[in-house]
Amino acid sequence: MKLPIKAADVFIIFLVTGVTFYFAYSVYFISQGNAQVLIRGQGSEWTFPVDAGETITVSGPLGNTIVIIANNQAWVEKSPCFNQTCVASGIISRQGQWAACLPNNVLVMIQGTGDDVDAVSW
Secondary structure, three states: OOOOOOOHHHHHHHHHHHHHHHHHHHHHHHOOOOOOOEEEOOOOOEEEEOOEEEEEEOOOOOEEEEEEEEEEEEEEEEEOOOOOOHHHHHOOOOOOOOEEEEOOOEEEEEHHHHHOOOOOOO
């Protein structure tokens, strides 16, 4: 038995699709607002705007870790640790993302006051 599609059904489908695209757009494509890159190293802390265009050398117990901030992104370019997990973590660009070099005591994190979706509740 085939049920006919009614005007209300079409309206609900378009409404749900529109709301889904709106939330996807607002989460993934709207600018970061006033996001900042927080860099913590052995007893020091630096904060830069995410569009700063900086290369920062952070000293740690193993040597220097190089962090680059460019094009609203940040990443660990080079680190003296043996496993290179911080370099392999790649580019971070969204609020709440981070990269850490635990052997060298360096943390790089994107933070801000904009609305962000919590990964646990999402």
